[in-house]
Amino acid sequence: MPERIASELLDSPAPAVPVADVSNQVWPELLLATGPAYDAAVRRLHELMTKAAHHQVSYMSPDLPVIGGVRVDEIVKQAADEATVAALGKLASFEGRSRFTTWAYKFGILYASNEVRRNMWRHREVNLDNLPEFAGAFTSPEQHVEHLEFARAVESAIETVLTPHQRKVAVALLVEGIPIDVLAERMGTNRNALYKTVFEARARLRAHLTAAGYFGGPIAVQVSS
Known part of the structure; x- marks a missing residue:
């Protein structure tokens, strides 16, 4: 047959x-x-x-x-x-x-x-001529340093605060831009479960960064559909 x-x-x-x-x-x-x-x-x-x-x-x-x-x-x-x-x-x-x-x-x-x-x-090359312009986007060298420190703090928090599952989902959806339906199919789960994971990851990151002295607006969560 x-x-x-x-x-x-x-x-x-x-x-x-x-x-x-x-x-x-x-x-x-x-x-x-x-x-x-x-x-x-x-x-x-x-x-x-x-x-x-x-x-x-x-x-x-x-x-x-x-x-x-x-x-x-x-x-x-x-x-x-x-x-x-x-x-x-x-x-x-x-x-x-x-x-x-x-x-x-x-x-x-x-x-x-x-x-x-x-x-x-x-294949992407770094254009060194654009670096001074990038630095000039900040009002002062101090602001530039603060921005870099905050970026490092976020990166560190992703690695240390999130669970392996939260980190995998957050990076896939928020960094790599993988469509949520595709990721749900790949992981054998559903959209709602992934949204819940991202929400919990966001809350953990925000609590950690707040405790570390960083303050700002809400962390935007944009998930590709």
Whole structure:
């Protein structure tokens, strides 16, 4: 049975089984099978991840330096490979609340975004000519020093005050800008749980910084949706 379905998935433009079954029942069955059925399903899953990664890299391409088409293809392939492995590793967390392909597609988006960000920083150069202008944004050298001290205090608080889970969620959502739905799917949780974690992390950071003598407005929490 799995071999027949795998053949239909790969060779037929219109599988004989219903789309809903392919999405939510047959896919997990094939990816938990062995032999040709498993190999065919993994190839199809990798194709889906490649499509998702290519879409995301194209979407984020204005942020990429000029690195050439060959490097872009390498980024897409790397993201698709990592996303495929990640999805297979999280297969048990798929609950059938959405189509399987929709669930899996998010892994491709997530890992492509990570690859693009890594390449953005890898190829970004620091323009030393802009540093005096940056310093001039402060009204005095003292204010500049205070700003740097506060930034270091926040960084230290993130590392020492937050729990590992709070730190992971806060950095992913607030620093890396990972969409909350994608992170929720990846961590096997939901939006409300992640919002609660961010709220608690914010409260801890604010209490710590207040006790340390820093005072300012509320810490803004902006989460990508």
